Amino acid sequence: MSGFFNSSIGRKVAMALSAFFLMFFLLQHFAINILSIFNPDVFNEVSHFMGTNPLVQYALQPVLIFGVVFHFVMGFVLELRNKKANGIKYAKNNGAANSSWMSRNMIYSGIAILAFVVLHFIDFWIPEINTKYIVGDMSGLHNGEFRYFHELVEKFENPLRVVAYVIAFVFLALHLLHGFTSAFQSMGATAGRKKTLQNIGKAYSIIIPLGFIVIALFHHFNH
Amino acid sequence: MKLTLKIWRQNGANDKGGLVDYKLDGVSPDMSFLEMLDMLNEQIINEGGEPVAFDHDCREGICGMCSLYINGEAHGPDRGVTTCQLHMRMFKDGDTIFIEPFRASAFPVIKDLIVDRTSFDRIQHAGGFISVNTSGNTQDANSLPISKHAADEAMDAATCIGCGACVATCKNSSAMLFVGAKVSQYALLPQGQVEATDRVKNMVAQMDLEGFGNCTNTGACEVECPKGISLDNIARMNRELMKASV
């Protein structure tokens, strides 16, 4: 089995597995965030649960971090190896004739997403860790109320940040438009299921990032 | 037709190489692309130069020898054809045409537009066969019925001509369409299933050793493949390797 993950196909399977995990995470993250539009109270409660539940915090969170880091590192490793496999560059290369822009530029959409993840960590995750584990305040309260919704709204006051988020989510959509079906293909899914899969992939890749954009804009303009 | 050709010239593996411009007049749209190059070479020889070296043989799209990257595409702008089947009517009078060799680290240039594709052969040596003796004392051919569907699908995979367009066009120089096609052909047939586990492991290991890149599922190979080999073959190879590894 260790041999498997050292093979080219094993690496792409590993990429696909981490991608599946990240796509699942994205879905649940989105499901929670969208609550902030409809019902701030439920949003607060779910956020508090996620932020304090030991299973989520001590089991899922490390897995998530590993998943994120692994996906990025592996992405770069593969990109470098593939560059090495290329040899001399073509003087003229018409990539658009046979493949989508998204599929050829996963590394760039990936880098854009990485930049966003850094920003996002600075915005939310680091303060959260600081509050909970360094300051030691596990109550989730601020001035007697749950702080989560309030913090969310506050972040989207700055129009520059909103613009950055919107751009990042556009890149996320581009990344997913190829990545979703690509992950299935890497896992060996073929023909019969392909069309359906492609449609699900398209829907997922557009709805989720668009939803995040809507959330950001909603809070920016509503508060 | 009057053309400007920008052709990669490289005198041997150790030469640096570069694009050289040529003017060619009197090209007929009915000519094949390689006949156009023959005409250019005749012109170069008459002018005292050295003709452009390029691989070609059957000139009917089946041997897999011809291997040119034309205007940024493997086997040029037409679909479902090899370079030898590409015709000049795909171009316009006054066009500038880039002609480069198939590029990949695993396909080093031998001279000009000729590359060394023996890495493909070595992958086949690693497992591209069924271990049966050629004695003729095998069982009767009809004693093993094979569903038409499986036989047809195996045939589709087996039509690969080993030209390397998949590698040349892949932004990662991955050989997975080529290897996937061979793995699939045998995996689909009961005769091949006996050794399926070792075959896929050995062929993938050799493919990696040769320095081919990693598939990122762009699908460019399938589009440029002159024989229309399907991406499904890569997926099947992935499954086969997973099956073989657990």
Next chain:
Amino acid sequence: MALDSKVPKGPIKDKWTDYKNHIDLVNPANKRNIDIIVVGTGLAGGSAAATLAELGYNVKAFAYQDSPRRAHSIAAQGGINAAKNYQGDGDSTYRLFYDTVKGGDYRAREANVYRLAEVSANIIDQCVAQGVPFARDYGGLLDNRSFGGVLVSRTFYAKGQTGQQLLLGAYSAMNRQIARGKIQMFNRHEMMDVVIVDGKARGIIARNLVTGEIERHSAHAVVIGSGGYGNVFFLSTNAMGSNVSAGWKIHKKGAHFANPCYTQIHPTCIPVHGENQSKLTLMSESLRNDGRIWVPKKKEDAEAIRAHKLKATDIAEEDRDYYLERRYPAFGNLVPRDVASRAAKERADAGYGVGHNETGEAVFLDFAFAIERYGKEQALIKGLDQNNKALITDLGKKVVEAKYGNLFQMYEKIVDENPYETPMMIYPAVHYTMGGVWVDYNLMTTIPGCYCIGEANFSDHGANRLGASALMQGLADGYFVLPYTIGDYLSNDIRTGTIPTDTPEFDQAEKEVREKVDFFINNNGTKSVDHFHKRLGKIMWNKVGMARNEKGLKEAMTEIKALREEFWKDVKVPGTADTYNEELAKAGRVADFLELGELFAKDALERNESCGGHFREESAEEDGPQKGEAKRDDENFAYVAAWEYKGEPAKAVLHKEELEFKDIELKQRSYK
């Protein structure tokens, strides 16, 4: 020296079995000490290399291509015959034997053909075991189609790529042996000469086409499987690199060359389009099942079509001449290849050709009728309106597409005309050479230890080859015949030890090769190799092509000789000898074609009869229902013409191997 065919005694059906039971064998431990060189890796060479390696011999295989998989066997489309009788339509070893001998116009060696028919069934078993994806029916069993000239359905096929699949099968068998270290593969190598030591073939001189290095390779036996020599015509359906050189080199060192004039001109190829054309493309013979061949009845119509003033579809039904149906009502468009080809030439020569080139060399192959017929059939089945013309056409096109879609697409890519809408233009082209190096029953040439297999030998096809027989012969020779017969010879070599290459014989052979290479590089000529090759091709096509006469053949011999002399004076080979240099390789091949061409014409001249692929205008039926048809002369020409080299082609000495037909009665072929 009298030719000894070494055909075993006894009844024809027992010959091969008895032979196998009584030959000497080499024990496995001794096989390890024996080296065999195989030149060419097509169906014959590839299958031979794989089998010999599997038996335990050390095999060195040579191919001029970059991989054994690219040998031109790969281009065969239709299928492979085998007497399996899976269809239960009365096929048998005898029938396959009979059809092949008759199809070859009674100019093949009976015992060889019977053996071929006998092992044919093994080939299918073998290939299926190797994973060759032959076409199957819905029950999962192997499917068959029928081919021209026979009454049973015995052709196995893999789409229109049977040759490819069989070659990849042999290639995979080779790969297995390469992986075991039993075959050493030399890609991009060309055999430059054979080395004879003490009267036996003991090695070759090869040139590495990438580095230009001249190499010595020794072995206890040399096997030539380098294919046919159709490229002597310059334009043919052969690959650009296909050449006669390996066969010609052994001929010059003592191997007799048999029946060089037997060439198959295939009737359905895409016509020549211009001066810069480099090769001809075959359209499968199967098209004649549904296409009707015609030319205009009126000369002025033909002229108008040639001048692009009229289109095929403008010619009214009553102004069309379906000349095959007219001349051969019994077989119609399905007459054998040689007959169909000559009939097309007859019309073109008479001025009715419709080609767009200067000579007008093309006839129409029309699918409009098939489309209508199939369309009506479909409409009937589906209960639709049979008088709706658009609907019928649409339905018919779908059926035709399912049957010939890939061929139609290929035609459209090359010609830029849609064959569903307008008739195809076709014309005969050089396709296969039945002649080749003379071999005995053991497939050994007149040089001891030098074998010749596949299309390269004079083979089992007599004067004409039936469809789907070439693949059968190549694989039979390589997989099932040579491995036995060569063992019998090599059993005397178990104590010989490795053949040294530092001997005077190797020195001499290498010196000659080097001198020739240096000559080409240093010759200050003015004309390219192709220039001479094209001129040779024109002489061959015009005077030694589909129809030949004494005057033309004599002229051809003189012209080829003069051309050869001019070639040696004026050929220009650019570049150097120490890098990849295709012009240099081509020069060597064309030099050999220029000699072969003359022998070819001499052989055709000597054979004053019409048979199979060889039509002598002087030998035609003068009256009766067969008037104008080929007239064979069994009394004077039922022999194999084996030519011995004597310094130059014109001086070659003829040796006759009389053909005996004990099991088949000789008959004149009639297709009226």
